[in-house]
């Protein structure tokens with residue numbers, strides 16, 4: 521074996537050592553739908569990624585995309601439906617009983633809302649000490665000593681031991697929560713929106729505390745957040761989640777500076793631009809995310825993607841008309857779904873009548889004033905007839921046949937983007953297609 525091969529193998533071993541958490545094709549479904557004969561909620565739907573020792577991986581995405589479920593599954597508060605989670609080589613999804621209890625010391629979670637995660641009837645000392653009691657750690661005196669030290673570490677005082685949570689501010693309560701997670705010297709902590717519930721003025725203090733603790737105790741973080749500027753500040757790498765899938769994952773700065781995936785583009789375009797002369801338009805996503813019980817069969821983002829691949833004959837169709845046609849497909853899809861599950865009364869309670877108005881009203885709303893090419897007119901007429909006949913299924917089939925593409929039918933692969941280990945889930949990274957950026961620049965500038 522040549523020297524070169526040996527070296528590269530050593531390097532590879534080093535890299536493996538560097539990985540603390542390795543997640544493979546993980547799914548977490550909530551099954552309660554089955555009681556009513558429906559599909560399960562596919563909250564996490566096949567994610568694979570690694571977290572390196574000592575790093576902070578950010579997890580971002582719209583509300584309901586599965587961030588909390590993924591975080592909770594990693595610390596085994598939620599049971600994985602399938603897939604593997606390796607912590608330092610051990611698949612923790614297979615642990616139970618005493619083995620699981622022993623492992624739990626290594627992985628903790630800090631919740632978003634310090635108000636509801638702290639028991640107001642317990643003193644701060646009892647709250648922070650509880651994990652030590654559960655694990656029967658050393659003597660009661662040593663436990664008390666450790667708790668007092670931890671209170672100091674998180675910026676509180678030893679004397680706070682006998683106070684109650686309600687005697688503290690939001691920021692202080694979150695510090696109590698952080699102290700509690702540290703008691704058993706974990707290696708890995710899921711921070712689930714740890715500062716979102718706090719006043720802006722104290723957010724930075726808690727973030728700084730988390731960074732200091734990470735350095736001092738060699739902690740590895742999964743940092744779940746809505747606030748992208750906080751993520752940019754604190755995270756080494758970021759995973760962007762949509763509908764239970766990771767759409768893009770890679771080093772923070774590269775991802776923020778040059779997003780590859782259309783969904784990352786859309787998400788980042790919502791951040792206010794600090795430089796008012798910078799030219800970046802906000803990408804307004806059409807519609808709402810699909811129901812996680814019934815996700816699209818192709819790319820998870822296909823129903824709202826601003827860069828969806830079009831059939832060749834429509835490549836140059838007017839963008840406004842194309843957007844409205846996409847919206848029509850979404851309306852028909854939603855009607856089809858609702859026909860199966862919801863009563864008319866429920867629909868109207870949800871204030872979604874516009875989606876369920878007559879097809880003439882819908883067409884009026886979508887296409888009024890737009891010029892419809894002769895090739896499209898007959899398709900729209902047939903769709904209208906199908907919808908009037910309550911045959912949403914064949915209307916949708918026709919729309920998919922006419923306007924659909926590989927994005928609607930095939931699950932994309934992850935493609936390397938750049939040379940920093942970043943990957944993105946999008947058909948547009950295949951050879952022969954314009955990149956997402958090129959299309960977004962063309963269609964949305």
Ligand SMILES: Nc1ncnc2c1ncn2[C@@H]1O[C@H](COP(=O)(O)OP(=O)(O)OP(=O)(O)O)[C@@H](O)[C@H]1O
Nearest residue numbers: 550552561563582583584585586587588589590812
């Ligand atoms: N216990 C549960 N039972 C059934 N469905 C659930 C449960 N918890 C979450 N869900 C559903 O799973 C999906 C993912 O939810 P999750 O809370 O993980 O998303 P999220 O990205 O963390 O949202 P947010 O940012 O609002 O906290 C949602 O559709 C949600 O309604």
